[in-house]
Amino acid sequence: MSIEFKPIGYLxxxxxxxxxxWDISDVExxxxxDRCYTDGLREIKPGQKIYVxxxxxxxxxxxxxxxxxxxxxxxxxxxxxFSTHSPVRPNxxxxxxxxxxxxxDNVIHVKGLDMLNGTPILDIKxxxxx
Amino acid sequence: MSIEFKPIGYLxxxxxxxxxxWDISDVExxxxxDRCYTDGLREIKPGQKIYVxxxxxxxxxxxxxxxxxxxxxxxxxxxxxFSTHSPVRPNxxxxxxxxxxxxxDNVIHVKGLDMLNGTPILDIKxxxxx
Numbered sequence: 608m609s610i611e612f613k614p615i616g617y618l619x620x621x622x623x624x625x626x627x628x629w630d631i632s633d634v635e636x637x638x639x640x641d642r643c644y645t646d647g648l649r650e651i652k653p654g655q656k657i658y659v660x661x662x663x664x665x666x667x668x669x670x671x672x673x674x675x676x677x678x679x680x681x682x683x684x685x686x687x688x689f690s691t692h693s694p695v696r697p698n699x700x701x702x703x704x705x706x707x708x709x710x711x712d713n714v715i716h717v718k719g720l721d722m723l724n725g726t727p728i729l730d731i732k733x734x735x736x737x
Numbered sequence: 738m739s740i741e742f743k744p745i746g747y748l749x750x751x752x753x754x755x756x757x758x759w760d761i762s763d764v765e766x767x768x769x770x771d772r773c774y775t776d777g778l779r780e781i782k783p784g785q786k787i788y789v790x791x792x793x794x795x796x797x798x799x800x801x802x803x804x805x806x807x808x809x810x811x812x813x814x815x816x817x818x819f820s821t822h823s824p825v826r827p828n829x830x831x832x833x834x835x836x837x838x839x840x841x842d843n844v845i846h847v848k849g850l851d852m853l854n855g856t857p858i859l860d861i862k863x864x865x866x867x
C-alpha cells in the first residue's frame with residue numbers, strides 16, 4: 608500500500624551552508640506556496656512559529672543499514688533512526704519548527720532553516736508544544 | 738510531481754470516542770510498527786514524548802472549499818487551513834505529540850491519541866520543542 612502526496616510548494620533560499628537542525632539555525636529563506644493555497648495562509652503572522660513538514664528530497668534510499676546510526680547530536684552514540692532526526696528514514700519526511708518573519712501573498716519568509724534549497728513542502732501547521 | 742510514502746505501521750486502539758486533538762486526549766493505544774523496523778525503536782522509552790506523523794486516511798479529498806474553515810478550537814472563527822490542525826488538508830498529513838507508556842519489540846503503547854483505529858503511521862521522531 609502506498610500513499611501519494613503532492614508538494615504544496617517549495618523552499619527558496621540563497622544560503623550555501625544549511626545547519627543540520629532548525630534549533631541551531633538562523634538561516635532565512637522563502638516558502639513559496641502554490642497560489643491556489645494563498646487563502647489558506649492569511650492568518651500566518653510575523654513572529655509566529657510554524658511546523659513545516661517537508662520531503663528530504665536529496666536523501667539516499669533507506670535500507671536496513673540506516674536503522675541504527677551514530678548521530679552527531681548524540682556524540683556519535685548508536686541510536687535507532689526513530690530516536691533521531693536523520694534525513695535517511697523509511698519515509699523521508701522532515702519536520703522543522705520555523706519562525707515566520709513575514710508573509711506576502713503566497714510567500715512565507717522564514718528563519719531557522721535546516722532544509723536545502725528546492726525542498727518540497729508538504730504541509731504547514733500552527734506550532735504548539737506539549 | 739507526486740511523492741510516494743509507505744506506512745511504517747498502523748494504530749490499534751479499542752477507544753470508541755477519539756478527541757479531536759492530542760492535547761486534550763488521554764486515550765491509549767498501540768502503534769504497531771513493521772517488524773523490519775524494530776531495531777530503530779530501541780531507544781524509545783516510557784515517559785518520553787514522541788512526534789508521530791500519520792495519514793488522515795478517512796478524510797474527504799481536499800478541495801478549495803476547505804481552504805477557509807471555522808474550527809471549534811477557534812470558536813468557529815474563520816481561519817486558513819494552514820493555521821489549523823484540520824484533518825482535511827491539501828496533503829492529509831497529521832502530526833501528534835504522544836506520550837510513550839511502554840515499548841515491547843515492535844509495539845509502542847502510547848497515550849494522548851487523536852487518531853482513528855487503523856490510522857497509517859508514516860514516521861516517528863523524538864519530541865523537542867522550540
